Amino acid sequence: MSTNKRSLLLLTGTALGVVTGTTSLLVSYIRREIARRGYPSWEECRCDFKTQETIFQVWHSHHEQRGETIISQEWGVYLVHLATPLRKLLHHSTQALAILNPLHRYIERVTLSPQQSYQFAGILHASTTNEDLPEPTFQDDSYVVWRREILHVPHHLFDACLRRLYPVNLPPSRISSVEALPALWDHASNLPLPNEGTLLETPVGTRIDCIGWAAAQISYCTARR
DSSP states (O other), X not given: OOHHHHHHHHHHHHHHHHHHHHHHHHHHHHHHHHHHHTOOOTTTOOOHHHHOSEEEEEEEEEEEEXXXXXXXXXXXXXXXXXXXXXXXXXXXXXXXXXXXXXXXXXXXXXXXXXXXXXXXHHHHHHHHHSOOOOOOOSSSSOEEEEEEEEEEOOOSTXXXXXXXXXXXXEOGGGXXXXXXXXXXXXXXXXXXXXXXSGGGGSOTTOEEEOSSSSTTOOOGGGBOO
């Protein structure tokens, strides 16, 4: 065997060793982080990968304040009739991507009481009109509750799912029906997300790590315990 061939084999073997060692260390780190953060296992998870026949996988999103309304746009792809092994792969890949995400962005599960709902509506109102809402007495004034609505369902690849979260005044006669609003709060934008789903059923204060760069790139897979 010539010297060149021996050198090439040596370099190839060294490169394979480095790649194998690096991969092993990376896998070990991801496993330790999954355990430390308390991500749910496949058996425990309530993610869309496990529970939904059709999955809308978000690859980009944008949400903003428009007046007193929060508008969210989500672009993604529909995944239909996936086999169970592929669903498990997506579950584990989601957790790995969240751990390796250099932005360390996360969403927090919160609850807005009727009083907090009024105050939050007042903050949004003041930011757009420079006028403060009057302080409520709750015996004479209306309650403010927040409602979610899907405005548009995407029909093709570059079509966006459009959602909104908006305040509604309730008269005193309906005070007994007022309930606290479960919500997902994005600390990066300091705004709630108009999203629905099983993440709203997690305990208050739960941190959900983002999978990518967008706030709506979240899943039950990365809910911390």
